[in-house]
Amino acid sequence: MQVSRRSFLVGTTSAAFAAATATTRAADPRKTLRIATRQIEVAGKPAKRYRVIGPSEAFGLTLDQGDEFNVRLENSLTVPSGLHWHGLTEPWRQDGVPYLSGPPIAPAAARDFNFPATPPGTRWMHSHFGLQEQNLLAAPLIIRETSAIRSSAQEVVVFLEDFSWETPEAIFDGLRKRPAAAMAQSTMPASTGPSMAGPDLNDVEYDAFLANDRTLDDPQVIRVERNGEVRLRVINAGASTNFTIDLGNLQGTLVAVDGNPITPLAGRRFPVAIAQRADIILRMPPDGAAVPILALGEGRRLQAGVILQPPGAAVAKIGARTDTAGPQVGLEQELELRASAPLNAKPVDRSIPVDLTGTMMGYVWGMPINGMEGLPGTVDRGERVEIAFRNTTMMSHPMHLHGHVFQVVDVNGRPIAGAVRDTILVAPRATVKVVFDADNSGLWAFHCHNLYHLAAGMFATLVYRDFA
Ligand SMILES: [Cu+2]
Numbered sequence: 001m002q003v004s005r006r007s008f009l010v011g012t013t014s015a016a017f018a019a020a021t022a023t024t025r026a027a028d029p030r031k032t033l034r035i036a037t038r039q040i041e042v043a044g045k046p047a048k049r050y051r052v053i054g055p056s057e058a059f060g061l062t063l064d065q066g067d068e069f070n071v072r073l074e075n076s077l078t079v080p081s082g083l084h085w086h087g088l089t090e091p092w093r094q095d096g097v098p099y100l101s102g103p104p105i106a107p108a109a110a111r112d113f114n115f116p117a118t119p120p121g122t123r124w125m126h127s128h129f130g131l132q133e134q135n136l137l138a139a140p141l142i143i144r145e146t147s148a149i150r151s152s153a154q155e156v157v158v159f160l161e162d163f164s165w166e167t168p169e170a171i172f173d174g175l176r177k178r179p180a181a182a183m184a185q186s187t188m189p190a191s192t193g194p195s196m197a198g199p200d201l202n203d204v205e206y207d208a209f210l211a212n213d214r215t216l217d218d219p220q221v222i223r224v225e226r227n228g229e230v231r232l233r234v235i236n237a238g239a240s241t242n243f244t245i246d247l248g249n250l251q252g253t254l255v256a257v258d259g260n261p262i263t264p265l266a267g268r269r270f271p272v273a274i275a276q277r278a279d280i281i282l283r284m285p286p287d288g289a290a291v292p293i294l295a296l297g298e299g300r301r302l303q304a305g306v307i308l309q310p311p312g313a314a315v316a317k318i319g320a321r322t323d324t325a326g327p328q329v330g331l332e333q334e335l336e337l338r339a340s341a342p343l344n345a346k347p348v349d350r351s352i353p354v355d356l357t358g359t360m361m362g363y364v365w366g367m368p369i370n371g372m373e374g375l376p377g378t379v380d381r382g383e384r385v386e387i388a389f390r391n392t393t394m395m396s397h398p399m400h401l402h403g404h405v406f407q408v409v410d411v412n413g414r415p416i417a418g419a420v421r422d423t424i425l426v427a428p429r430a431t432v433k434v435v436f437d438a439d440n441s442g443l444w445a446f447h448c449h450n451l452y453h454l455a456a457g458m459f460a461t462l463v464y465r466d467f468a
Contacts, residue, residue, distance in 0.1 A: 033125075060141055060142070082111075156232050157232075158211055162206045162240065168451075230281070231255075245270045245271075246295070246303075247280075250282055288312065297326045301322045331425065331432070352388065384438075387401070387433065389431060404440055406436035408421060408434050412432075441464040446461060
C-alpha cells in the first residue's frame with residue numbers, strides 16, 4: 001500500500017493551518033484508527049505485515065496542540081491486539097498495555113479513547129501485545145506544537161523500523177537458544193573485569209531497515225521547496241535497533257528529543273535510540289540539490305532513508321548496504337542536551353534504584369527495583385521521584401516509563417540539567433539518573449524498549465499507592 005502523502009507532507013500557509021485548527025477545535029470529532037494487515041515490498045519481494053490506518057487512510061494520526069485525543073480504535077485482525085500511545089500522559093487505563101491497563105482488543109472489536117492530547121510533540125503508537133511490534137504494528141502520533149503550526153517549515157515524518165523475513169517468534173527463539181558463550185558477551189556483569197571485549201551492540205540480524213515503510217532500493221522521495229526549511233520528525237520505531245541520523249554535508253539543528261523542546265543543538269549526525277524521537281530543522285541547500293536523510297543502523301552495514309527533492313533536482317541511487325557499520329549509540333550527545341522547558345527546581349522526595357541485569361544462562365534480562373525482582377516500584381502522589389539506573393550488562397537498554405515525562409539529571413556521575421524525555425538509553429556499564437513528578441496516578445508499565453529484552457524479562461511496573 002502506498003503511504004499517503006498527506007501524512008508526511010503538510011501544507012505551508014499559516015492561513016490554512018488556522019482554518020484547519022479552528023475547525024478541529026470547534027468539534028474535536030472522534031477519529032478512527034484501524035489495525036489491519038497490508039502488503040509491503042522489501043527488496044523486490046512482498047511481505048505481509050501489520051498497519052495502523054488513520055483518518056483518510058493516513059499512516060497514524062496527526063493532531064494539533066490543545067486537541068482532545070478522541071479516538072476509536074478498531075481491531076480488524078484475527079488476533080487480539082491494541083495500541084499504546086507512546087509519550088502521552090494519558091490516564092492509566094487508556095495506556096494500551098494488555099492485561100495491565102485493561103484487556104487487549106478482541107478480533108473485530110473496538111475501544112474508545114478520550115483524554116487531552118498532551119504533551120504536544122512527536123509521539124508514536126505501537127502494539128504492546130506479544131511481539132506484534134516487530135511485525136510493524138506501529139505508526140506516527142504527532143501532536144503539532146503551536147510553534148510548528150505557525151512556522152513555515154515543511155514537516156516531514158521519518159518513521160524508522162527494522163525488518164526481518166523471520167517471524168518475531170523465530171527471532172526470539174533463536175536468541176534464547178544461543179550458546180552460553182555468545183550470551184556471555186552481552187550479559188556478563190561489568191564486574192567480571194576488563195578482559196571483556198567491547199560492548200555488544202545488538203543481537204538481531206535484520207534483513208532491512210525501513211523509513212516510512214520503504215527500503216533505499218525504492219525510497220520515499222519527498223518534494224520540498226528549493227532553499228526551503230524542513231522540520232524532520234524522526235521516530236525510531238525499531239524493535240531492537242538504535243539508529244544514527246546522517247545529514248551528510250548538511251548541518252541541521254536538533255530542537256526536540258522525544259517530542260520535548262531542547263536548547264537547539266547543531267550537528268550533522270544525531271543518534272536516536274530505540275523508541276526515541278528527534279526533531280531536526282534544516283534548510284535545503286541554495287544549489288537546489290536533493291538531500292538524502294539517512295538512518296544508519298548501529299553496528300550494522302545497513303541503512304534506511306528518505307530523499308528530500310526540490311523541484312527539478314536529480315535523485316541519485318543510494319544503496320541500502322554500507323561499507324562500514326553504523327556508529328555505536330551511546331550517551332555522548334545526551335550530555336550536550338539541555339531542556340528548554342525543564343522541570344521546576346524541587347528536592348527529590350524518593351530515589352528508586354533500578355539495576356539492569358542479564359544472566360549468562362539463556363536469554364534472561366531483568367530490572368530489579370530496590371534490589372527486588374518482580375515487585376513494583378511504589379510512589380506517592382505529589383512526590384518528586386528520582387530513578388537511578390545502573391546498567392550491569394554489556395548491552396545498552398532504552399528505558400521507558402509510561403504515562404510520564406522525566407528529566408535526565410545525571411550521566412555517569414556528572415550532573416546535568418538534561419533533556420526531558422520518555423525514553424533514556426542507558427549505555428553498557430553506565431549510570432543514569434532521571435527525575436519526574438508523580439502527577440499521574442495509576443499502575444504503569446516501566447521497561448526496556450528493546451522488544452526482545454522486554455519479552456525476556458526486562459519489564460517492571462511503577463504504582464501509585466493511592467491508585468484506583
Ligand atoms: Cu534492554
